[in-house]
Amino acid sequence: MPELPFTLDQLRILKAIAAEGSFKKAADLLYVTQPAVSLQIQNLEKQLEITIFDRGGRKALLTEAGRLLLEYCERILNQCDEACKAIEDLNSLKGGTLVIGASQTTGTYLMPRMIGLFRQKYPEVSVQLQVHSTRRTGWSVANGQIDLAIIGGQLPSDLENLLQVIPYATDELALVLPPKHQLSSKKELLKEDLYKLNFVTLDSQSTTRKVVDKLLKDSGLDIQRLKIEMELNSLEAIKNAVQSGLGASFLPVVSIERELAAGTIHKAFVADLEVERELKLITNPSRYTSRASEVFKKNILPQFASLESPLRQT
Amino acid sequence: MPELPFTLDQLRILKAIAAEGSFKKAADLLYVTQPAVSLQIQNLEKQLEITIFDRGGRKALLTEAGRLLLEYCERILNQCDEACKAIEDLNSLKGGTLVIGASQTTGTYLMPRMIGLFRQKYPEVSVQLQVHSTRRTGWSVANGQIDLAIIGGQLPSDLENLLQVIPYATDELALVLPPKHQLSSKKELLKEDLYKLNFVTLDSQSTTRKVVDKLLKDSGLDIQRLKIEMELNSLEAIKNAVQSGLGASFLPVVSIERELAAGTIHKAFVADLEVERELKLITNPSRYTSRASEVFKKNILPQFASLESPLRQT
DNA sequence: TATTTGAATAATTTAAATTTATGGATACTC
DNA sequence: GAGTATCCATAAATTTAAATTATTCAAATA
Numbered sequence: 001m002p003e004l005p006f007t008l009d010q011l012r013i014l015k016a017i018a019a020e021g022s023f024k025k026a027a028d029l030l031y032v033t034q035p036a037v038s039l040q041i042q043n044l045e046k047q048l049e050i051t052i053f054d055r056g057g058r059k060a061l062l063t064e065a066g067r068l069l070l071e072y073c074e075r076i077l078n079q080c081d082e083a084c085k086a087i088e089d090l091n092s093l094k095g096g097t098l099v100i101g102a103s104q105t106t107g108t109y110l111m112p113r114m115i116g117l118f119r120q121k122y123p124e125v126s127v128q129l130q131v132h133s134t135r136r137t138g139w140s141v142a143n144g145q146i147d148l149a150i151i152g153g154q155l156p157s158d159l160e161n162l163l164q165v166i167p168y169a170t171d172e173l174a175l176v177l178p179p180k181h182q183l184s185s186k187k188e189l190l191k192e193d194l195y196k197l198n199f200v201t202l203d204s205q206s207t208t209r210k211v212v213d214k215l216l217k218d219s220g221l222d223i224q225r226l227k228i229e230m231e232l233n234s235l236e237a238i239k240n241a242v243q244s245g246l247g248a249s250f251l252p253v254v255s256i257e258r259e260l261a262a263g264t265i266h267k268a269f270v271a272d273l274e275v276e277r278e279l280k281l282i283t284n285p286s287r288y289t290s291r292a293s294e295v296f297k298k299n300i301l302p303q304f305a306s307l308e309s310p311l312r313q314t
Numbered sequence: 315m316p317e318l319p320f321t322l323d324q325l326r327i328l329k330a331i332a333a334e335g336s337f338k339k340a341a342d343l344l345y346v347t348q349p350a351v352s353l354q355i356q357n358l359e360k361q362l363e364i365t366i367f368d369r370g371g372r373k374a375l376l377t378e379a380g381r382l383l384l385e386y387c388e389r390i391l392n393q394c395d396e397a398c399k400a401i402e403d404l405n406s407l408k409g410g411t412l413v414i415g416a417s418q419t420t421g422t423y424l425m426p427r428m429i430g431l432f433r434q435k436y437p438e439v440s441v442q443l444q445v446h447s448t449r450r451t452g453w454s455v456a457n458g459q460i461d462l463a464i465i466g467g468q469l470p471s472d473l474e475n476l477l478q479v480i481p482y483a484t485d486e487l488a489l490v491l492p493p494k495h496q497l498s499s500k501k502e503l504l505k506e507d508l509y510k511l512n513f514v515t516l517d518s519q520s521t522t523r524k525v526v527d528k529l530l531k532d533s534g535l536d537i538q539r540l541k542i543e544m545e546l547n548s549l550e551a552i553k554n555a556v557q558s559g560l561g562a563s564f565l566p567v568v569s570i571e572r573e574l575a576a577g578t579i580h581k582a583f584v585a586d587l588e589v590e591r592e593l594k595l596i597t598n599p600s601r602y603t604s605r606a607s608e609v610f611k612k613n614i615l616p617q618f619a620s621l622e623s624p625l626r627q628t
Numbered sequence: 629t630a631t632t633t634g635a636a637t638a639a640t641t642t643a644a645a646t647t648t649a650t651g652g653a654t655a656c657t658c
Numbered sequence: 659g660a661g662t663a664t665c666c667a668t669a670a671a672t673t674t675a676a677a678t679t680a681t682t683c684a685a686a687t688a
Contacts, residue, residue: 008318046399056600063602065404072397083386087362286370288377350646
């Protein structure tokens with residue numbers, strides 16, 4: 001690693017003298033005394049073993065070596081200015097990238113709206129959304145590839161300690177039926193009724209599926225007895241299957257708002273059964289938090305948070 | 315003029331840490347202690363109001379802002395290295411430009427050989443030859459547009475004091491005749507014979523012409539009585555005219571070496587008449603002397619200098 | 629010749645960066 | 659899981675570098 005034969009200050013002085021044609025004027029311009037300028041140029045000349053200025057006459061004139069150096073000097077100083085500008089933009093949220101993680105459901109139905117709101121406020125910050133499994137999302141947050149994420153499932157316990165996990169909203173997993181289904185007309189179903197249904201579910205790897213299974217089991221149901229017509233790996237596919245009358249399913253309400261409004265899917269109520277999961281914001285407290293990430297957490301998320309969420313208070 | 319928010323040293327440290335992934339290793343690499351590195355990065359972070367490294371885990375990782383800054387950092391440091399290399403090349407005569415001035419005659423017949431020799435030794439230094447009148451050449455040397463020059467005429471007296479003038483060779487201005495001319499057969503002419511000749515001369519502005527006129531006058535000749543057939547502004551044209559039998563002329567021997575060898579021009583001797591002028595090297599002592607200029611003066615010129623020249627001793 | 633202007637120099641002061649020494653946090657070892 | 663090593667942060671002291679004031683020198687202007 002080579003020693004640096006000059007400093008940025010020296011280059012700045014060089015440039016000023018070249019522009020003003022005088023050591024004294026350069027000194028005034030830079031708000032220092034004339035000897036300071038003289039000494040710095042002398043150091044520069046000594047270190048590079050060149051003569052930079054002809055100081056004979058009325059004004060200081062560049063030598064060939066001086067002109068050569070000045071060229072580089074201007075380029076270098078321009079780069080410095082650019083760097084400052086870029087950093088400033090980053091600080092004032094006029095640049096940079098926010099990387100957000102999400103699981104399938106939130107990534108598909110919730111994040112687009114949040115990101116839309118964020119970009120409306122900070123159009124110059126670009127946002128990257130990474131949709132992965134809860135597990136992988138957690139790891140990405142842990143090692144800094146993702147600034148913040150929203151997950152709906154359970155983190156591995158090692159990650160849970162490492163990361164900051166803030167519940168910020170609940171997501172109801174509604175029992176949905178085809179509108180023409182015979183049970184759709186009933187005001188309220190009983191738990192027993194569930195055993196009569198044919199289910200179209202997410203595949204068993206999926207976070208949402210695991211959550212649903214766990215919640216049903218917790219509420220006393222024997223999930224082995226539930227009839228599973230088919231397993232699909234896409235919520236959209238399941239929605240289509242339900243709409244086509246192929247069976248029932250538990251789906252996040254956020255994913256079926258449109259269909260409920262249009263009446264193409266029926267949401268049923270089951271007595272004594274509340275299938276709800278917490279959506280949680282996860283961040284890495286031991287890592288640098290970008291301004292963009294901060295702002296997202298403080299200003300954007302609360303608008304989507306439920307009343308009990310700690311985020312509401314901020 | 316804006317303050318500089320960072321120093322090259324800080325950038326160098328930043329780069330080293332990014333490369334090594336550790337403050338300590340970077341410190342070792344740069345031959346400083348670890349706190350020095352830490353403090354400089356802290357200063358940098360404070361001044362730019364950003365966090366550059368995540369120092370949580372095993373190794374220091376760049377944040378987004380850090381990566382952004384590093385990009386500029388590398389560009390800036392590369393430019394610095396390049397600047398150093400360019401300056402070094404200039405110092406070691408592996409680059410740069412030598413600007414040489416000359417009058418018509420020396421520029422045409424002498425300089426090409428000198429420059430050839432110089433470029434043979436220093437092929438990476440480019441040479442620029444500027445052929446102008448003695449007067450203009452002198453001014454160019456005075457204000458630094460030309461590094462050094464060779465002139466054959468008299469400088470204006472104000473310039474003569476300002477510049478360093480070193481005679482380095484004599485240039486004989488020979489009387490030349492067409493080979494078939496009746497006087498070409500005579501071994502030696504008398505001054506009187508000159509009045510019988512028809513002259514083809516340079517135009518009266520030319521330095522060489524003025525020198526010839528002055529020298530002839532000084533040796534007692536009445537230049538009004540000399541018959542001037544025509545005035546041309548090019549030595550080559552005059553040579554052609556003489557070869558074609560149109561008349562006689564006084565020409566610098568350096569310009570007719572080839573023709574004398576070929577016998578297409580006859581050089582005559584005139585009793586009691588020596589038409590010689592001094593060729594002088596002029597430089598500007600109050601200005602920076604480039605390495606290339608130095609070398610040209612010390613190593614190249616003496617090889618073309620006559621025995622009495624002060625340059626022979628160097 | 630006297631005066632002014634710009635740059636170099638010397639001595640002092642001021643500021644900044646480096647070092648030594650130390651403490652705390654985290655990861656690796658047995 | 660205590661011990662140890664590693665790495666970074668911090669504090670105080672030292673050293674180094676840079677800026678200022680004051681002065682001299684040289685060149686240019688009047």
